[in-house]
Amino acid sequence: MAKRRTFTQRFVLRMLIARRYVSEKQFMLLLAFVVGVLTAFAGIFLKWLIAHIEFLLTHQFSIYSSNWLYLIYPVVGIFLTSVFIRRIVRDDISHGVTKILFAIARKQSYIKGHNCWSSVIASGITIGFGGSVGAEAPIVLTGSAIGSNLGRLFRLSSKQMMLLVGCGAAGAVAGIFKAPIAGLVFVLEVLMIDLTMAWLVPLLVSCVTAATVTFALTGWGSVFECQIDYAFSPTRIPADILLGILCGLISLYFTRATNVLEGIFRRLTHPYARLALGGAMLSVLIFLFPSLYGEGYDLIELLLNGKGEEDWLTVLHSSLFYGHDSMLLVYLSLVVLFKVFASTATNGGGGCGGIFAPSLFLGCIGGFVFARLWNINDLFGVYLPENTFALLGMCGLMSGVMHAPLTGIFLIAELTGGYRMFLPLMIVSIGAYITINLFEPHSIYTMRLARRGELLTHNKDRAILTLMSMDSVIDRYSKYLTPEMTLGEVVRQISQSHHNVFPVLNAQRQLVAVLYIDDIRHIMFRTELYSQLRVSQLMVQPAARLSTQDEMESIVKVFGKTGAWTLPVVDADGRFVGFIRKSRVFTMYRQMLADISND
Secondary structure, X not given: OOOXXXXXHXXXXXXXXXXXXXXXXXXXXXXXXXXXXXXXXXXXXXXXXXXXXXXXXXXXXXXXXXXXXXXXXXXXXXXXXXXXXXXXXXXOOOOHHHHHHHHHHHOOOOOOHHHHOHHHHHXXXXXXXXXXXXXXXXXXXXXXXXXXXXXXHOOOOHHHHHHHHHHHHHHHHHHXXXXXXXXXXXXXXXXXXXXXXXXXXXXXXHHHHHHHHHHHHHOOOOOOOOOOOOOOOHHHHHHHHHHHHHHHXXXXXXXXXXXXXXXXXXXXXXXXXXXXXXXXXXXXXXXXXXXXXXXXXXXXXXXXXXXXXXXXXHHHOOOOOOOOHHHHXXXXXXXXXXXXXHHHHHHHOOOOOEOHHHHHHHXXXXXXXXXXXXXXXXXXXXXXXXXXXXXXXXXXXXXXXXOOHHHHHHHHXXXXXXXXXXXXXXXXXXXXXXXXXXXXXXXXXXXXXXXXXXXXXXXXXXXXXXXXXXXXXXXOOOOXXXXXXXXXXXXXXXXXXXXXXXXXXXXXXXXXXXEEHXXXXXXXXXXXXXXXXXXXXXXXOOXXXXXXXXXXXXXXXHHHHHOOOEEEEEOOOOEXXXXXXXXXXXXXXXXXXXXXXXX
């Protein structure tokens, strides 16, 4: 009896059959559709998992006083997540979007298979137990991993895999936020994938598919249902500009503080030390400010839909601030201040989550507090609707933290159905983006890669040089010269080689110098000198030495500065690795430029 095929085997077989009867472009559209469907289901499952864990743990909490279990749940969540990652996954799954950027720039869009599910489970546990992070970055990594592994399954080129990685990321944002346009714009702005006509349709297919599946299974309403009054008035333009600047400054604080706090956690090498610090910090903060529990979407809903003081004061429920109505703005301001500590403690302690939700959360509170203080002081006699400015603040923080102004605009418009607010959204988004750019040129996602020269950008020259690996251009040598060799031995080695330059190494295989054939051509056939001259008398120092740690952009600059055509490469200990030839670098550059422009 024939062995029954699994669902995966049947799916792969049908896709392979379909591939025989359709063009390459049609097959990519089919894969983009599959990526959109799978990513949507992953996002729906993750949201379901978070909601059920959180309800199970907190539905019986009292609203009249603080709840001591807030001191326990976050630690348990981080502990369970860290054990899951260390014992089952056995790989680093943090910084989801940064991992995608690195995979595109350095690993030919290869993302490990476990990322198709590990981030979903880890972030579900983390956030359900109170981790103060978002589910969006993990699901973006999941979607990109689905695209990457489908590409590997069908043995696609690295360029096609990059497209499927982008489809997965776009579908993730489109599905989890029900925002197809924002999903497309996110890929262009944050993942920095260039838009061409050959790539536009697959990205749109994934976005529309993921959003449609999510709408069909979870309802056709927006993620945040809110009634927007006073959508726009010219008298509020100065307030919009000021809010944009404020959002830029909050984004800068969030970015810089995150880097500092992550540095502290990186210095703790033992996982239980990180758990102790992160768990203690997170638990105390959630005990004092229960609004920091989980993603914080309940607070966003409240500030967007609250009708007045009575509704807004429910923010203080279950906290030590309950009953102190005059402390509402103080409480919210402290939440803005400490949110970065809670988010970094969650991830640093061993949890898993992203900064989408924290950005929206901070922006909502920042916009609300700004409008509330403005109205209390009756500045310029202009009234600012608190819910509208909470919405604008969400756009501003997302634009500032991610350095993605278009993503902020379209995401908030689609999240809320607030398309009437495009003009104020644009003002706040641009204001926040310009403000943070004055101090920080890279987003929270890209700064780690930018420091290492591994960041892919929209600048085609830099993008191509980033995609080029040093290994692909190094000419490795199996033979080498030593300073003690005679000219006769050199000539014999030259006769057996096609090279025109040779490394001179010591006993430790460290590079001492180089020897060019052109420098000895005039004496190569003078046999009477074969035993008299040594390599030490003929060798010269190279114009520069390249390191295995150098990036391709800096290597090209060295070639331009020295005028050399061949340069040696050494490792950190000075040991010879090989030569890089300018002609080979330029040949590969032209080929990659042609491939990128071929669409």
